[in-house]
Amino acid sequence: MTAPVHRPDAHIAGRAVLVTGGLGFIGSNLALRLRAVGARVTIVDALIPEHGGDLRNLDPHRDDFRIESLDLRRGPPLRRLVRDQDLIFHLAGQVSHGDSMRDPEQDLGLNCVSTLNLVEACRHENPAAILVFSSTRQVYGRPRRLPVHEDDPVDPVDTNGIHKLAGExxxxxxxRTYDVRSVVLRLTNTYGPRQQLRNERQGVTSVLLFQALRGQRVRLFGDGTQRRDFNHVDDVVDALLLAATTPACYGQVLNLGAERPHSLNEFVAALSRHCRFEVEHVPFPDDRKLIDIGDYYGDWSRLRAATGWRPRLDLDAGMRQTVEFFRSHADVYLR
Amino acid sequence: MTAPVHRPDAHIAGRAVLVTGGLGFIGSNLALRLRAVGARVTIVDALIPEHGGDLRNLDPHRDDFRIESLDLRRGPPLRRLVRDQDLIFHLAGQVSHGDSMRDPEQDLGLNCVSTLNLVEACRHENPAAILVFSSTRQVYGRPRRLPVHEDDPVDPVDTNGIHKLAGExxxxxxxRTYDVRSVVLRLTNTYGPRQQLRNERQGVTSVLLFQALRGQRVRLFGDGTQRRDFNHVDDVVDALLLAATTPACYGQVLNLGAERPHSLNEFVAALSRHCRFEVEHVPFPDDRKLIDIGDYYGDWSRLRAATGWRPRLDLDAGMRQTVEFFRSHADVYLR
Structure with a gap:
């Protein structure tokens, strides 16, 4: 493993940091890490039902955070919140591709209006802020070549992709215009502790984990050979912190990715080393077929070159740690 | 001149046609043409002050149109309007680049929310509709090569470009998803009769025309050598009608363009053959410098190949016709 170019912790200790969506899956993992390295963390979360925000994600450290319940679609209250923040991680958003097609107006509000409100708040109240946006590989749509590079054509296949792209x-x-130091990271399939498992519309890894951890039959759409680059959430948090503290990243759009892609069958096989379940292959439902993109894995050499980032947990190690977490917090995440 | 692949008039006579933004510059020219070829035209326009919508644009045929005053940001009333329409031309929108930076939230509403409401209305009430969207070359930002092709990277340099791109x-x-027969046309610098001249934030051609027609000093930012492809609005209307009636265009994004680009100095020189004025070159104001894209002209061979379209009016002929129109309607457009 290459050492990171720098240790972000030293840049973050004592800093004022805002995390939008900080009660959600990736947001809470980030907030806990920020706390651990000595940041003063403010969390903004709208706690929209079924979107993954849950105060219990911060336990047992809930009281160490300033938590503001605010829907970012309401712009004015945000202005006050961004003042005096050194770093802002924008992780709030709607992530379900299917929901974005069923209710595109809600997706527009949660991904587009919210993000515009946030950058406007920074422009007016805190143009010196460092701003990291978690985008998604979904903006590429069906890849034209693999691995996918940041300069490859974008071609969103759902309204979620359109609105995340607008956010980018x-x-x-x-x-470019106001010198806000912003970075866009295009996340790929993230899994790990505090992931919302109950809502089956929030991505394939959460569906598979939920079924496996409950000992249910694991259902794979198609033949399961679709490949993805799976990232453990700890590695995503590493990337967020490195991007925020590396000036060469400002103004850039950067892919995350894995050391190598794995098929969904391999993801399930890794799970099966820790859980007992049966697997069933079923045909794609129509509404998923429309937005399925086949194989995807990204080229993340730009992020590595700029920051030294690379994933520390391979699929097997990540899965072991994830299963252990959920087993010991079954009452919160699996009921 | 190549003959068009077909005459769109025959496809349009007797049809029910909706024109959003139909009281504006391009919309009113389109509506008048549609009327002339025998369509039953409904116009939707919010008549937002300073945005160019004006009932007088339809004179002396105002009474031949069904006119609905509706802000497309309000989705539900739109549903009723799209029912039973054969063709829908979506021309409503905010077009000022500077305004989009000063008030990005308004631009989001007028270009993004409105357009989402329209496609949703079609999906639910009229998926068999043919839908033509007037987008803009602004989505490309600063060209990386000239002429610019449809597959060249998009890189919006203002919020207007971001929101028009989302609309595309x-x-x-x-x-792709619901089989709505939609076409996206990327318009370039359009000029001609019924253009709003008074609001100096709606594009360089309108500013230059207004100054020249009033005999004021014509002010050019920079040295005036920036090249553009100028289209007379009659040619843009041709393109809209051909695209709507050519099945090969559905699902496509297509550039408009001119036989050859002209510099702003050449545009002013063409004007000077019909009006008397002085010219002054002044430095770019800061806010315009930020969003100026230098030279731009597009490759429009795709649209030509699919439809046979090409501009019928060169700059000199177009300018003569335009100046004559505004001279004979000075009370409406120049006061």
Whole structure:
């Protein structure tokens, strides 16, 4: 493993940090890490039902955070919150591709209006802020080549992809125009502790984990050979912190990715080393077929070159740690 | 001149046609043409002050149109309007780049929310509709090569570009997913009769025309050598009608363009053959410098190949016709 170019912890200790969506899956993992390295963390979360935000994600450290319940679609109260923040991680958003097609107006509000409100708040109240936006590989749609590079054509296949892409453009535009130090990271399939498992519309890894951990039959759409680059959430948190503290990243759009892609069958096989379950292959339902993109894995050499980032947990190690976490917190996550 | 592949008039006579933004510059020219070829035209326009909508644009045929005053940001009333329409031309929107930076939330509403409401209305009430969206070359930002092709990278340099791009993606997505027959045209610098001249924030051609027609000093930012492809609005209307009636265009994004690009100095020189004025070159104001894209002209061979379209009016002929129009309607457009 290459050493990171720098240790972000030293840049973050004592800093004021805002995490939007900080009660959600990735947000809470990030907030806990920020706390551990000595940041003063404010969390903004709208706690929209079924979207993954849950105060218990912060246990047993809940009281160490300033928590503001705010829907970012309401712009004005946000202005006050961004003042005096050194770093802002924008993780709030709607992540379900299917929901974005069923209710595109809600997706527009949660991903597009919210993000515009945030960059506008920074422009007016805190243009010196460092702003990291968690985007998604979904903006590429069906890859034209593999691995996918950041400059490859974008081609969103659902309204979620359209709105996340608009969110990216806002960040880059406000960097160019108003010197906000913004970074866009395109996340791929993230899994790990505090992931919301109950809502089956939040991605394939959460569905598979939920079924496996409960000993249910694991259902794979198609033949399970679709490949993805799976990232453990701890590695995603590493990437977020490194990107925030590496000036060469500002104004950039950067892919995350894995050391190697794995098929969904391999993901399930890794799970099966820790849980007992049966596997069933079923045909794609129509609404999923429309938005399925086949194989995807990204080229993340730009992020590595800029920051030294690379994933520390391979699929097997990540899965072991994830299963252990959920087993010891079954009452919160599996009921 | 190549003959068009077909005459769109025959496909349009007797049809029910909806024009959003139909009281504006391009919308009113389109509506008048549609009327002339025998369509039954409904116009939707919010008549937002300073945005160019004006009932007088339809004179002396105002009474031949069904006119609905509706802000497309309000989705539900739109549902009723799209029912029973054969063709829908979506021209409503905010077009000022500077305004989009000063008030990005308004631009989001007028370009993004409105367009999502329209495609959703079609999906639910009229998926058999043919839907033509007037987008803009602004989505490309600063060209990386000239002429610019449709597959060249998009890179919006203002929030208007971001929101128009989202509007394009909606149209393409709803074509792919719900079989709505949508076409996206990327318009370039359009000029001609019924253009709003008074609001100096609606594009360089309108500013230059207004100054020249009033005999004021014409002010050019920079040295005036920036090249553009100028289209007379009659040619843009041709393109809209051909695209709507050519099945090969559905699901496509297509550039408009001119036989050859002209510099702003050449545009002013063409004007000077019909009006008397002085010219002054002034430095770019800061806010315009930020969003100026230098030279731009597009490759429009795709649209030509699919439809046979090409501009019928060169700059000199177009300018003569335009100046004559505004001179004979000075009380409406120049006061």
């Amino acid at each position: 453009y806002y960040h880059i535009l406000y960097h | 993606y909606y149209h393409i997505l709803y074509h």
